[in-house]
Amino acid sequence: MTVLLAASPLSHPFFQHALLAGTAIAAACGLVGYFLVLRAQVFTGDALSHVAFTGAMAALAFGADLRLGLFAATIAMALLFGTLGRRARPDDVVIGSVFSWILGLGAFFITLYTTSRSTTNGTAGVTVLFGSVFGISSSSAAVAALVAAGVGLLVVLIARPLLFATLDEAVAAARGVPVRLLGYGFLALAGISAAEATQAVGSLLLLGLLAAPAGAAIRLTDHPYRALALSAALAVLQMWAGLFASYAVPRMPPSFAIMGVATAVYAATFLIRWLASGRRTSTAVPTGP
Amino acid sequence: MWSYPFMVNAFRAGAVVAVVSAVVGWFVVLRRQTFAAHTISAVAFPGAAGALLLGVSAVYGYFTLCLAAALVIAALRGGGDHHESALTGTVQAFLLASGFLFIALYKGLLEGPQTILFGTFLGITSSQVTVLTVVGAVVLAVLALIGRPLLFASVDPQVAAGRGVPVRALSVVFLVLLGAATAEASQITGTLLVFALMVIPAATAQVLTARPALSLALAVLLAFAATWLGLTAAYYSPYPLGFFVTSIAFAGYVLALGRRSLHEVLGRTRAGATPAAKKVIA
Numbered sequence: 001m002t003v004l005l006a007a008s009p010l011s012h013p014f015f016q017h018a019l020l021a022g023t024a025i026a027a028a029c030g031l032v033g034y035f036l037v038l039r040a041q042v043f044t045g046d047a048l049s050h051v052a053f054t055g056a057m058a059a060l061a062f063g064a065d066l067r068l069g070l071f072a073a074t075i076a077m078a079l080l081f082g083t084l085g086r087r088a089r090p091d092d093v094v095i096g097s098v099f100s101w102i103l104g105l106g107a108f109f110i111t112l113y114t115t116s117r118s119t120t121n122g123t124a125g126v127t128v129l130f131g132s133v134f135g136i137s138s139s140s141a142a143v144a145a146l147v148a149a150g151v152g153l154l155v156v157l158i159a160r161p162l163l164f165a166t167l168d169e170a171v172a173a174a175r176g177v178p179v180r181l182l183g184y185g186f187l188a189l190a191g192i193s194a195a196e197a198t199q200a201v202g203s204l205l206l207l208g209l210l211a212a213p214a215g216a217a218i219r220l221t222d223h224p225y226r227a228l229a230l231s232a233a234l235a236v237l238q239m240w241a242g243l244f245a246s247y248a249v250p251r252m253p254p255s256f257a258i259m260g261v262a263t264a265v266y267a268a269t270f271l272i273r274w275l276a277s278g279r280r281t282s283t284a285v286p287t288g289p
Numbered sequence: 290m291w292s293y294p295f296m297v298n299a300f301r302a303g304a305v306v307a308v309v310s311a312v313v314g315w316f317v318v319l320r321r322q323t324f325a326a327h328t329i330s331a332v333a334f335p336g337a338a339g340a341l342l343l344g345v346s347a348v349y350g351y352f353t354l355c356l357a358a359a360l361v362i363a364a365l366r367g368g369g370d371h372h373e374s375a376l377t378g379t380v381q382a383f384l385l386a387s388g389f390l391f392i393a394l395y396k397g398l399l400e401g402p403q404t405i406l407f408g409t410f411l412g413i414t415s416s417q418v419t420v421l422t423v424v425g426a427v428v429l430a431v432l433a434l435i436g437r438p439l440l441f442a443s444v445d446p447q448v449a450a451g452r453g454v455p456v457r458a459l460s461v462v463f464l465v466l467l468g469a470a471t472a473e474a475s476q477i478t479g480t481l482l483v484f485a486l487m488v489i490p491a492a493t494a495q496v497l498t499a500r501p502a503l504s505l506a507l508a509v510l511l512a513f514a515a516t517w518l519g520l521t522a523a524y525y526s527p528y529p530l531g532f533f534v535t536s537i538a539f540a541g542y543v544l545a546l547g548r549r550s551l552h553e554v555l556g557r558t559r560a561g562a563t564p565a566a567k568k569v570i571a
Contacts, residue, residue: 042374046381092323093492097542100485104535107407107482111528126402130389205389208382215375253393259386266379
């Protein structure tokens, strides 16, 4: 028994921290991602991933805590995106131009950081881009878990009005639901989630953590609350599977393992739907009395 | 600067890439296919990383995966499911993650991923310039052939189809050209910033003028300027090439937008208050 425990990954502090932070982050991303997909704001997530990188690099370049830059940049940009989206649909060309430049700016900061400061780790850029969940310290893990838990709780609290506002904005507004405020609040939560997820899977891959579990959940059930819960559950399970797989195969980075599992699950939903639709056509009509 | 052969090669390659991506990008902006361009450029990263892992030149990785992605997008287009965005996001993230896996397996240079992602002007060989030029010439030749019908099909697909223009075939051919152009540009700006070189000059030109021939020429000129100025700046400073190219292109875009809004303000006396969008008071 003790031998088993000692051999298991759970006996390593780094794995415990990764599991703690990863679980909370995955749950938050699953909840937020569901609404992102439902509200057709996946592109926002794409944009946030670019911004997260630049924010983190800017903070490092100016000698601040990396997380400070992450949160400031993603939340500010999420809110800006909300104002852009308020007017007639913002143009993909405009948004794309802005974000590719912001990313270029990130490339500038990363060089500034690696050339100007003496106590640098040269892999900081790669860490921010692709995450290093096994490198999270115990204090960072605790903070990440707390913040993510807070985000998850808030999403659950506003789930009902937000769902109403998403599915039928006009009626919700008429019924006295603060539609605009909800929209901004949700975008701020999305920004926080993006900043959190960057620490786990990196800024380039967080889009997958937001989109894959949510996309799978939406394909599996039409019931909104069930889909919301399923999205969070899938995200957490994918995170666990990825962490354990990466521990078992050290050559495989955890970020890739998590994304691989998430993609596999999403692909499986297509198969399930296809089988279900095949069955439905072949089942006999139930004979009622 | 010009006494170094690698810099001369970089300028040659930059010139080819600027012309090709500006022309292709002009059609991308016209056809509103920015999302496709973004996806194809994300694919270039695992392509380059995979080529590195297999020990072949990155050029082959770029072209193989970009062209494959273009064909896949062409095959999948059609059914406008509104959850398609989740699919695209998942695929994009998975491909980038695969690139990261290849880099991790390669255990190569620390700088490996960063040069692939953000571009470099070092180590462009003469043979690479030759490959770029040949592919670029082919892309431009095909575009010259299909340019008029493509323009027609882009501006008004229904009427074009009614007139017997093969709209569907044209869109497939164009996506393949887009894949080739992305693979080319990735080698200069890095895979994350292709979008900038391809879309920003074209967007700027289309803000400045509505005449097709003129804006096309303008787009080429702007991309050319951004690339060469970027190369010069990158040579004299430690910062990555991608940063300069994107910043110069973006600055031009902002100036063009500013010029347009200035014209709008000066060009007409502003009528009274715009009708404020009244929200239902909660």
